[in-house]
Every structure is written in structure tokens, then in C-alpha cells.
Amino acid sequence: MKSLCAKFAAKLAAQGIAPERGPDAPLIGGLDAELTWNREDPRTSLLSGLFDRLSINSLVFVRPAEPYRTILDFLASRNPNAIRPEDTETRTFLHDIPVCREFALSAMTGLLERRKVIVLPGRGIVSCGTVSPEQGFVSVSSAIFSTFVLFFSDYLNRARRNALDDEYIKTFSRVVRLLPEPRQIPPALAQGPFRDEESVVSAMAEAGRKVVGFGLVDSFFGNISYLLNGTIYISQTGSSLDELNGCIDPCPLDGSSTNGLTASSELTAHEDIYRRSRYDCILHGHPKFSVIMSMDCERVDCPSRGRCHLDCPECRTVDGVPVVPGEVGTGPTGLCHTLPPAMAANGAALVHGHGLFTSGEKDFNAPFARLLEIENRCRELYFERLSEYV
Amino acid sequence: MDELFGRTGKVLHIDLTSGKAMAEYPDDAVYDAFIGGRGLAGHYLRPFADREYSAPELPLLIFTGPLTGTDSPTSGRGSIVSRSPLTGAMCDGSIGGGLPTRLKKAGYDGLVITGRGSVPCGIEIDDNDVRVVETSLWGQDTDAVLHALEKRLPEDTSLACIGPAAENGSLLASVAVDHRHGGVRGGLGLIWAAKNLKYLTVRGTGDVPVHDPDALAQANEAIVRLTMASPVLMGRHGFSRWGTPALLDLMNSRRMLPTDNFQKTYFEHGAKVNASALAALCEPRDHGCLGCHIHCRKIARDGRSLPGFEALAHFTALIGNDDPETAMAGVDLCGRLGLDPVSAGSVLACLREISGKDYSGKTLLSALREMAEGGDSGQGAAHVAQVCHRPETAMTVKGMELPAYDPRGGYGLALAYAVSTRGGCHQRAFPLSHEVLRKPVATDRFSFSGKARIVKIAEDTLAAADSINACRLIFLAAGLEEYAKALTAVTGKDWSAQSLLETGERITVNERRMNTANGFGAADDDLPARFFTEPGTPGGGIEIPPIDREAFLQARHNYYVVRGLDKNGAATPETLQRLGLDG
Ligand code: SF4
Numbered sequence: 001m002k003s004l005c006a007k008f009a010a011k012l013a014a015q016g017i018a019p020e021r022g023p024d025a026p027l028i029g030g031l032d033a034e035l036t037w038n039r040e041d042p043r044t045s046l047l048s049g050l051f052d053r054l055s056i057n058s059l060v061f062v063r064p065a066e067p068y069r070t071i072l073d074f075l076a077s078r079n080p081n082a083i084r085p086e087d088t089e090t091r092t093f094l095h096d097i098p099v100c101r102e103f104a105l106s107a108m109t110g111l112l113e114r115r116k117v118i119v120l121p122g123r124g125i126v127s128c129g130t131v132s133p134e135q136g137f138v139s140v141s142s143a144i145f146s147t148f149v150l151f152f153s154d155y156l157n158r159a160r161r162n163a164l165d166d167e168y169i170k171t172f173s174r175v176v177r178l179l180p181e182p183r184q185i186p187p188a189l190a191q192g193p194f195r196d197e198e199s200v201v202s203a204m205a206e207a208g209r210k211v212v213g214f215g216l217v218d219s220f221f222g223n224i225s226y227l228l229n230g231t232i233y234i235s236q237t238g239s240s241l242d243e244l245n246g247c248i249d250p251c252p253l254d255g256s257s258t259n260g261l262t263a264s265s266e267l268t269a270h271e272d273i274y275r276r277s278r279y280d281c282i283l284h285g286h287p288k289f290s291v292i293m294s295m296d297c298e299r300v301d302c303p304s305r306g307r308c309h310l311d312c313p314e315c316r317t318v319d320g321v322p323v324v325p326g327e328v329g330t331g332p333t334g335l336c337h338t339l340p341p342a343m344a345a346n347g348a349a350l351v352h353g354h355g356l357f358t359s360g361e362k363d364f365n366a367p368f369a370r371l372l373e374i375e376n377r378c379r380e381l382y383f384e385r386l387s388e389y390v
Numbered sequence: 391m392d393e394l395f396g397r398t399g400k401v402l403h404i405d406l407t408s409g410k411a412m413a414e415y416p417d418d419a420v421y422d423a424f425i426g427g428r429g430l431a432g433h434y435l436r437p438f439a440d441r442e443y444s445a446p447e448l449p450l451l452i453f454t455g456p457l458t459g460t461d462s463p464t465s466g467r468g469s470i471v472s473r474s475p476l477t478g479a480m481c482d483g484s485i486g487g488g489l490p491t492r493l494k495k496a497g498y499d500g501l502v503i504t505g506r507g508s509v510p511c512g513i514e515i516d517d518n519d520v521r522v523v524e525t526s527l528w529g530q531d532t533d534a535v536l537h538a539l540e541k542r543l544p545e546d547t548s549l550a551c552i553g554p555a556a557e558n559g560s561l562l563a564s565v566a567v568d569h570r571h572g573g574v575r576g577g578l579g580l581i582w583a584a585k586n587l588k589y590l591t592v593r594g595t596g597d598v599p600v601h602d603p604d605a606l607a608q609a610n611e612a613i614v615r616l617t618m619a620s621p622v623l624m625g626r627h628g629f630s631r632w633g634t635p636a637l638l639d640l641m642n643s644r645r646m647l648p649t650d651n652f653q654k655t656y657f658e659h660g661a662k663v664n665a666s667a668l669a670a671l672c673e674p675r676d677h678g679c680l681g682c683h684i685h686c687r688k689i690a691r692d693g694r695s696l697p698g699f700e701a702l703a704h705f706t707a708l709i710g711n712d713d714p715e716t717a718m719a720g721v722d723l724c725g726r727l728g729l730d731p732v733s734a735g736s737v738l739a740c741l742r743e744i745s746g747k748d749y750s751g752k753t754l755l756s757a758l759r760e761m762a763e764g765g766d767s768g769q770g771a772a773h774v775a776q777v778c779h780r781p782e783t784a785m786t787v788k789g790m791e792l793p794a795y796d797p798r799g800g801y802g803l804a805l806a807y808a809v810s811t812r813g814g815c816h817q818r819a820f821p822l823s824h825e826v827l828r829k830p831v832a833t834d835r836f837s838f839s840g841k842a843r844i845v846k847i848a849e850d851t852l853a854a855a856d857s858i859n860a861c862r863l864i865f866l867a868a869g870l871e872e873y874a875k876a877l878t879a880v881t882g883k884d885w886s887a888q889s890l891l892e893t894g895e896r897i898t899v900n901e902r903r904m905n906t907a908n909g910f911g912a913a914d915d916d917l918p919a920r921f922f923t924e925p926g927t928p929g930g931g932i933e934i935p936p937i938d939r940e941a942f943l944q945a946r947h948n949y950y951v952v953r954g955l956d957k958n959g960a961a962t963p964e965t966l967q968r969l970g971l972d973g
Contacts, residue, residue: 001840032840033948055850055891057843095612095871113888114871130847131824132840134831237621238828246931251627258636258665259643260627262828265619268626330625331618 001030001058005038008060008137015218016180017064017144024063028133031057046105047126053109056128060136063124067178068144071151074171076121083119085146086153086295086353097143100126117143138238141218145288149353151175152292152382159389160298169390182376183214192363193280200226200233201248207283207364208241216371217241217285222355223264224364226281227274230254234263234270265329272340279347279359283367286355287375289382293318294350296385319377323350348374395601396456396881397421401434402498402520404513406585407446407505409522414502422883423970426455426499428482429857429897431471432904434502435480439904443475443577444584446506452590453500454490455859459598459681461606462876463613464861466491466680473908474576475584476561476733476770477789477813480904481576484817484856486679487568489548489592496594507586512539516547516593525588528557531726532566535589543591551589552579553728553762559583560761560768562737564730570687570695571679575730576790576812577770601882609875613868614683620867622827623684629863632665633674633688634699639664641703644826644835645932646799648792649707651739652785652918655796655926655934657707663714671714672696679861686863690718697721697731703794704735709742709749716751723755727762733770734761736791740771743783788813788914797917798926798934800825802833802841805945808915809845809959811901817862818898819848829866838941842948850894857897858890896969899953899961903971906960915946915959 005028013020028038031051037044047061064072075083082096098111098118108126111118117127117139125143129135155172158164187210190203204224211217211224222241225234232251239247251260251267253274260267270282297316311333316323322342326335335351342349348358348370356374360366404411416430424430431451441448450472457465468490474481493501496517503513510528514521527535532553539549548568556563556579563579566572582588600606617623624630641647642660649657661667668674669688674696678685688696697705697717701724705717724731738749738757749757761768766777771791775784785792790813797804802821810818821844825835833844855865858877870887877885905914922942926934950957954965966972 004840030840032843033951054888055847055895057840057847109888113886114874116871130830130851131844132831132833138831236828236832238831255626256666257639257661258627258632259639260625261622261636261640262826263621263625263627265621265625267621271626327615328619329621331614334618 001032002036002038004133005030005036005058008133009038011137012060012062012140015141016215017068017141018062019065024065027061028136029059030133046103049105050108050112050128053105054112054128056130058129058133058136060127060133060140061124062140064144067175068148070171070175070178071147072119072125072144073121075147075151076119083147083150085150097147119143145218145286148288149291149295152289153295156292156296156382156386159386160300162389164390180215182379183372184376186365186369186372187214189364189368191365194226194228194363197228197233197250200228201244203364204233204235204248205244207368208235208244210368211283211285211371212240212242214372216287216375217355221286223266223270223284224282225264225270227279232267232270232274234260234267236262237264266335268330268334268336269339272336273343273359276340276344277359278361279343280361281364281367282343282357282359283364283371284355284357285371287371287378289378290318290350290356290375291353293378293381294323295353318350319374319381321348321350321374322346323352325352326354328354393599395599396460396877397426397499398494398497400498401500401502403502403504404520404522405505406503406507406511406522406587409507411520411522423893423896424900425854425857425893425897426458427453427467427857427859428469428471428853429893430500431469431482432480432897432900434500435471435473436900436904439473439480440908441473443473443581446585447504448473448581450503450578450581450585450587451500452493452503454494454498455857456877456881458859459491459494460600460880461610461681462860462880463610463617464679464682464684464864465859466682467859467861468493469856469859470565470574470578472578472581474578474790474813475580476577478908479788479811479813479910480901481578481812482856483565483572483574483576483578484862485550485565485567485571485574486682486861487548487571488680489550489567489571490859491680492546492548492592492594494594494598495596496592497596503585503587505585510586510588512589512591513587514591517595527551527588529554532728533569533726536566536569539589539591544593546595547591547593549589549591552582552587553726555728555762555764555768556580556583558762558764558768560729560764561770561773562730562733562761562768564724564728566725566728570677570689572725573698575732575815577730579728600880602879605879606876609872609879613864613872613876616867616872617684617864620829622829622866623863629686630676630684632669633686633696635665635668635696635702637699638703640826641795642707643930644799645927645929645934646796646826647703647707648785648794648796649927650710651708651743651783652792652796652920653743653924655799656929659712660707662712663702663706663717668696668702668714668718672718682861684861684863694718694722695725700793701731701735704732704739708735708739708794709754711749711754713751716754719751720754720758723758727758729758729762732793733791734758736785737761737767737771737774740774740783740785741767744775744778744780782919785918785920786814787917788910790814795822796926796934797921798937800835801838801937801942801945802835802845804917804921804937804942805838805841805949806845806848808917808942808946809949811898811905818852819845820852820862820865821845821848823848823866827866830869838945842945843952845949846952847891849898850891852894853897854890854894857893896971899965899969900971902955902959903961903966911958911960912946917942
């Protein structure tokens with residue numbers, strides 16, 4: 001347990017969500033017969049009480065690093081009860097993020113009884129797991145991602161409606177100053193075509209590590225696949241793209257095996273993209289500005305408002321890259337219906353509120369470069385659009 | 391009386407000795423403490439849990455839950471509960487089809503069936519009209535009984551019955567529900583036979599009122615969205631498309647498919663009998679329980695049900711059979727004879743190991759008929775192994791035959807099997823979820839680290855799920871967080887994931903205290919020796935060593951600690967008091 005707690009503390013630091021050391025470094029507790037923490041801290045005595053009151057086996061407490069700290073505290077100040085992002089991750093998994101005003105057991109327990117993650121303004125963010133500290137890590141990271149997207153989306157929308165106030169403007173400019181510089185040069189990845197399973201798996205693992213390293217996906221989101229001799233090699237559901245060894249499933253396109261039971265929920269979409277196109281590989285990340293721009297729409301009076309992610313009636317693009325609606329998975333409003341035609345025609349597509357897919361032939365160099373280029377372009381575009389209003 | 395939500399407030403007691411039915415209106419506190427389904431039935435079982443299966447006062451309990459009959463996804467389910475004739479432990483079977491929904495719509499949260507008919511009888515419920523009738527169907531197989539009843543009764547009637555296996559005293563006797571939705575283990579069919587009860591029919595036309603339909607719609611939307619995002623349930627390789635046999639390839643590739651009576655963990659002919667091969671053979675169509683959008687049941691073109699994963703695996707890998715048609719025929723015969731196919735397959739495997747003889751299609755079917763005649767083989771694997779002086783060949787826990795997941799391939803599974811209140815059952819804690827299917831996140835399947843607490847929380851979760859009566863499968867996608875919202879919307883009472891877990895804990899400990907009273911202790915919370923001494927089949931970069939006995943015992947000790955049990959696995963007085971079970 002202790003080593004798992006340490007592992008996910010290190011991952012939070014590596015993702016820039018929390019500092020690696022010092023008083024704001026993550027605090028992670030794990031309970032089997034006994035409770036252990038990744039490090040000593042006076043707050044563990046209070047947090048330990050949550051293990052007595054909740055049916056959990058792990059807990060993650062993080063005071064986020066900048067700019068997330070500023071974003072969270074600001075959104076919590078504007079939303080006294082709960083923050084409600086509208087990206088896919090929140091819609092599907094988090095539902096909303098309750099705000100807890102007191103660092104007190106009963107207040108935190110009451111909210112954590114119902115939700116995976118809560119925010120304590122000025123103090124941090126808490127999440128629990130029933131199986132592994134990884135759950136807390138995933139929830140915290142999702143909340144950080146979702147609130148980032150919400151903050152920027154909301155700012156642009158308000159700017160458009162002329163509804164910004166001084167505090168928002170001040171906070172926004174502080175957050176923008178704290179944003180890291182975008183990476184410009186894509187890495188040199190293994191060159192294909194790959195002829196055997198071993199080289200496919202190692203090329204996928206390499207590409208996955210780089211996508212995470214470039215901040216184009218938080219490590220457990222996204223997916224990646226390669227088509228070799230009629231079999232799709234695809235990352236497993238919920239796998240971390242920076243830890244793909246042993247987490248890639250071979251799924252024959254002819255349906256002769258159901259090994260893909262643990263494959264990414266987007267296997268169906270990948271299959272159909274391959275069926276419709278000449279591509280050999282697909283990368284899917286959740287770059288933040290791509291997601292923000294996929295949700296930005298100027299038609300304030302659109303009758304589909306609120307249901308954009310399900311049935312946007314427009315043929316929208318972000319600088320030529322199509323934006324399609326669609327939920328995770330295979331339901332009637334699933335992205336498996338909308339994504340494949342868009343990808344087959346363009347080689348890249350954005351799914352509303354969800355993320356960016358790119359594809360390529362032979363190896364991951366071209367799709368990686370495209371992923372990076374589109375994200376950087378979306379970032380520029382965001383500020384270009386904003387400048388039209390402020 | 392105020393309008394009730396999520397329950398009818400009425401439990402029907404039927405005494406087969408007198409043929410009389412009487413309604414009881416339990417207190418709110420009973421519903422609050424045990425919810426419904428498996429939990430509420432456990433409450434009714436406890437005062438009589440030490441009775442022999444043949445005792446007229448031992449109740450046969452059929453219960454629905456607060457979500458049964460509502461729009462909440464996969465909630466058309468219910469529980470059959472009693473003391474297992476096979477194991478002597480408490481036992482429940484989750485049932486689907488339309489029967490639980492119709493029982494609730496007829497106005498009953500549950501049935502408490504006691505007594506013994508002087509002649510073979512059936513119970514026929516048509517809303518308020520409850521009749522115990524004499525029947526001439528005794529001796530008929532389940533298909534014949536259900537067809538005969540279908541001919542006579544309105545189309546919207548649900549049906550359950552037992553077959554010859556129960557009538558002949560087999561401890562492996564199951565219950566057929568709406569043809570394809572039995573799957574009841576532990577010999578619970580034998581309780582029906584002991585009461586001279588051949589069948590139950592239910593027609594219900596009432597409404598199940600919902601407190602806040604809009605809030606339920608919202609909760610449902612979140613649950614359905616999660617289901618749609620689940621590769622296991624709705625993906626191209628998932629249960630919705632292939633049924634649960636979709637698990638076969640995965641279990642095989644993870645080197646945890648029990649083969650040759652658990653002597654191996656890889657079946658080299660897996661591709662000949664997997665879901666895809668079965669579909670090519672049978673050209674199945676989809677089928678599901680009332681109110682379910684997943685439709686994990688599949689029906690062959692010739693009308694036979696396709697086996698679920700556990701039955702398929704036991705009629706192929708476990709007995710060294712690479713012919714899917716033989717497996718289909720075997721499982722179909724089990725259905726007609728009213729035998730639990732998982733236990734039956736395990737007995738076949740045990741006999742094969744002892745005799746060294748393979749089955750042909752013909753010898754397989756005759757072995758099953760023998761089992762249903764109630765001889766030694768019909769008394770279960772532990773009995774067969776004992777009378778053959780080869781007790782080590784019985785792959786059972788607490789006398790219940792293990793299903794098709796090898797515990798050397800998942801240490802949470804190993805612990806869950808051992809401590810399950812039902813015996814050899816993977817469903818109490820379903821560790822496969824995180825050890826293989828990566829939900830909610832993946833855990834290291836070859837480690838006991840953290841598993842005690844994980845198993846405890848999962849047991850509580852699934853006890854709550856079985857009591858609100860949502861299908862266990864949907865918990866591979868949604869969680870109690872989402873179902874608490876549905877339950878709150880339906881009942882108007884405020885539920886949270888945590889309060890459901892606390893109730894699930896009470897339900898589980900209530901079952902454990904019944905087992906303790908029946909003499910079950912730490913020695914019964916254990917696995918067959920084979921798993922600690924023999925390795926599984928390595929391959930694909932995976933080694934399957936025997937389970938470290940000391941590490942297992944430490945994990946079991948940890949489980950006792952986190953569950954609030956003493957060294958012998960009995961709930962401590964403090965635990966009972968904390969859960970309000972000390973009365
Ligand atoms: S998933 Fe299968 S067993 Fe569960 S409710 Fe649906 S059809 Fe019934």
C-alpha cells in the first residue's frame with residue numbers, strides 16, 4: 001500500500017498538479033488492516049478520521065500547484081455549493097465537484113459520501129478510493145483538467161456576452177501568466193512500418209510516454225492503437241499512456257476473439273476508422289485548449305444549447321479540423337457513430353468536450369506532430385477569439 | 391396510509407401446509423435496515439437459518455427490491471434465498487427475467503413460503519388473487535412445465551419451476567425462471583421440492599409509484615451514460631454483443647481459465663469454444679431481463695439458451711471438451727433437468743479426474759441424467775470426491791463448487807472465494823472487476839496488498855446492489871454513487887453511496903452470523919489445497935505460481951480485522967452492536 005501511495009504522489013508531481021516536496025506535496029493514505037501515509041504531515045491526523053467514517057481504502061489530498069490552485073479557488077468562490085464543468089469527463093464520471101468550506105471531518109464526510117472528489121477553497125482537493133489510491137489520483141487529475149477547461153471556456157463566453165468583472169479579469173491574467181510555454185518541436189519517434197507485435201507494442205509505449213510527457217493528455221486518459229495484419233493493438237481501458245507495458249490488447253478485426261473486453265472504450269471507433277481509411281495508427285489525447293475550443297460556439301441562441309455534446313446540428317471545425325458530437329462508447333449518441341467518418345475524411349477530429357484524435361500511416365510521427373500542432377493552434381485561436389471581445 | 395414509494399409495504403406469507411396466504415406489513419425500520427431483495431430475505435431467514443432443508447418451517451424467500459419495477463436500469467431483478475441444502479450456509483440466487491417485476495407489480499415486496507404441500511402443488515399469483523393449486527406436472531422437466539403453464543396462463547405471466555433433479559433429491563437442484571433466468575445455485579431448487587412446490591406463476595398489473603420521476607430520469611441518464619462508456623458491457627467485444635461468454639478468451643489469455651478440474655489454467659482449444667465460435671454455431675439473438683438495456687442473454691436460432699460464461703467454461707475447458715455443440719447440449723440438459731450447470735460441470739470434472747476418462751457427447755449427457763436422479767454424483771463434488779476416497783479432487787469452498795475463475799490468477803479472487811458467505815462464489819466481491827477488467831481501476835492481481843479492505847468494501851457494495859435489486863453486472867460501469875441517486879428518487883428517502891455501503895455491511899454480517907450459528911468457522915474460509923501446492927499453466931509472459939499459504943492466511947486475518955470478526959471468523963459483539971444486529 002505504501003509504495004502505491006508513493007507512486008501516485010510522484011505521478012501528481014510529474015503532471016505538474018502538485019509540488020514534489022514541501023508542505024504542499026500530495027498526501028496519500030492507504031488502508032488495508034492498517035493505515036499508512038506516503039509522508040508525515042500534521043493534517044494526516046484529521047484526514048485519518050475520514051477512513052473511520054467512510055467505506056474507503058485510500059485517500060488523496062492535494063494543494064494544487066499553479067495555475068490550478070488559483071483556478072480552483074476562484075471557481076469555488078463563484079460557486080458556493082458545487083462547481084459544474086461541462087466537459088465529457090465531468091458529465092460521465094464526476095457529475096460535479098462539491099465545494100466544502102470547512103476543513104472539518106463532518107463537513108468533508110457529508111460530501112464525500114456522495115461524490116468522488118471535493119474542493120476545499122484555499123486548502124486543496126480531496127478524493128477517495130475503494131480499491132486503490134489510483135482512483136483518488138484519477139479523480140483529482142480529472143477535476144484539475146475539468147476546472148481548467150471550465151475556467152477558460154467560461155471566460156471566453158462571458159467576454160462574448162460582455163459579462164466579465166474586474167476580479168475575473170485579474171484572475172484570468174494571473175492564470176495566463178502562469179501557463180507554461182507550449183512545446184513546439186515534436187519528438188522523433190520510432191519509424192514504421194512495424195512488422196511484428198513486439199515492435200508495435202514498443203512503438204505504442206514510446207508514443208504514449210511522449211504524449212503524456214508533452215502534456216497532451218493526463219496519463220490515464222486517451223488511447224492509442226496500431227493496425228497490424230488485421231489485428232488492432234489498442235491500449236486497455238483506463239490504462240496510463242505512460243505505462244503501457246502489459247496494457248495493450250490485440251483485437252482481431254474479424255471478431256474471432258473477444259480479448260478486447262478490456263480494450264479502450266473507444267475500440268469500436270478505432271475499428272471503424274481503420275475500416276474506412278488507409279491509416280495504420282491512431283492517437284487520442286485530451287489537450288486542454290483543443291477541448292476548450294471544441295466546446296466554443298458563437299451561436300448563443302442555438303436550439304441545441306445544453307445538448308451540444310449529443311447532437312450539435314452544425315458542421316463545425318476548428319481551423320479546418322472537424323468537431324463532432326458524441327459521448328464515450330457505443331450508445332446511440334456515441335462518438336463511435338460520428339468520429340469514424342470525420343477521421344476517415346480528415347485524419348484528425350475533435351470530439352465535443354472530449355479530446356482530439358489524429359491518425360497516420362506506418363508510425364506515430366505524423367499523428368503526434370498533428371496532435372501537437374492542433375493543440376498549439378487551438379491555444380492561439382483561443383486568444384485570437386478572446387481578443388475580438390476584450 | 392401515506393403513499394409508499396419503492397415498496398409495496400406488503401410481504402406475503404404462504405403456508406403450503408394449510409394452503410393459506412397472509413399479508414404482513416413490515417415496519418419502516420426493517421426496510422431501512424435491510425432495504426429489500428437479498429437483505430430483507432436474510433432478515434426473514436435468520437430465525438430459521440438452523441433448520442434442515444426439509445423442515446417445513448425453513449422459509450423459501452423470493453424478494454424484490456425498491457428499484458424493481460421502476461425505470462431504473464437493470465432493476466428487474468430479485469433474489470431467491472434460503473439455507474443451502476448443498477452447503478448448509480445461507481444462500482441466495484439472483485433471478486431476472488420478468489418474475490421479480492411482476493411480483494412487485496402484483497403488490498408484494500416478497501414472498502415467505504413455508505410448510506409442505508400434502509401433494510405436489512403450484513402457487514399462482516394474479517395480483518390479489520393468490521392460489522395454492524394441486525398439480526400433475528410433478529416429474530416433468532422444466533421446459534415441459536413452463537410450456538404447459540404458458541399455454542394456460544395469460545401472456546404477461548412470469549413462471550418459475552423446478553425439474554426432476556430437485557424432485558429426486560439432488561443437492562445441485564436449481565430453479566428455472568422464465569425459461570432462461572434461473573442460475574440459482576446451492577441446491578435451492580431442493581427446498582421447493584421439500585415443500586412439494588413444483589412451480590410459481592406471477593402476474594402483476596399494478597404500478598410501482600416513484601417519488602420523483604424527474605430525478606429518477608436524471609439518475610438513469612448518468613447510469614446509462616456510464617454503461618455506454620463501458621467496453622465490458624457495451625463494447626464491440628462486450629456482454630451486450632456476445633453475452634458473458636465474452637469472458638472466455640480473456641480468462642484464457644490471463645492464464646486463469648480453470649482447465650481439467652483446475653489442474654491447468656489454460657485451455658489450448660479456447661478458440662474452438664469461445665463466444666465467437668458459439669455465435670457461429672448458434673446464430674443467437676439478444677434477450678434480457680425486463681427493464682434492461684444490456685441484454686446479456688442470448689438465445690440460439692433453435693430456441694436453446696446460450697450458456698453463460700461459467701457454464702460454458704465448465705462444460706468445455708474444465709472437462710477437456712473442445713466441441714461447442716456438446717457444451718450446448720450439456721448445459722441445455724442441465725436447464726431441463728433443473729441442475730445448476732456450474733456445479734454439475736464441476737462434478738463432471740471431478741469424476742473425470744478420478745476416473746481418467748474423457749466424456750463423449752453421449753456419456754456426458756448420461757452422466758448428467760444420473761446426477762439428476764439423485765445418486766452420489768447428484769450430491770455435489772465434495773461428496774463424490776469423498777466417496778471415491780479422493781477428497782483433494784473436489785474444487786469447492788464450504789461445499790459449493792467453484793465457478794470458472796482460477797484463484798491463482800487473482801489473489802483478491804482467492805480471498806473472496808474463501809470468505810464468501812455463500813461458499814465457492816466469485817460474485818460476493820467480484821474482484822475480477824479490478825483484477826482483470828480494470829474497473830474502477832486496475833489492481834495488481836498477484837498481490838494480496840490492500841485486498842482485505844477491497845474485498846470487504848466490494849462485498850458491502852454488492853450486498854447493497856442485490857438488495858436494491860439492480861443487476862450486479864451494471865456495477866462494472868456505474869457505482870453506488872449513481873444508484874444512490876436513483877434510490878433516493880424512487881423512495882423519497884435520502885440515500886448516499888456511504889449509507890448504502892453501511893447497509894450492505896449489515897446485510898453481509900447478518901449472513902455471516904447465520905453461518906457462524908450453523909458451525910462455520912475459519913477452517914471453512916479456505917480454498918482447496920491444490921491452489922497452494924500446484925502452479926497454474928504459464929505462458930504469454932505470465933507465470934502462475936501456487937498461492938503463498940502464509941500470505942493468504944495473513945490476508946484472511948486482515949479481512950477478519952477490517953470486517954470486525956474474531957479469529958474464527960465470527961462477528962464480534964461490538965460489530966453486531968454497531969450494526970444493530972445484537973437483538
Ligand atoms: S445485464 Fe443481463 S442479467 Fe443483468 S439485467 Fe440485463 S439481461 Fe439481466
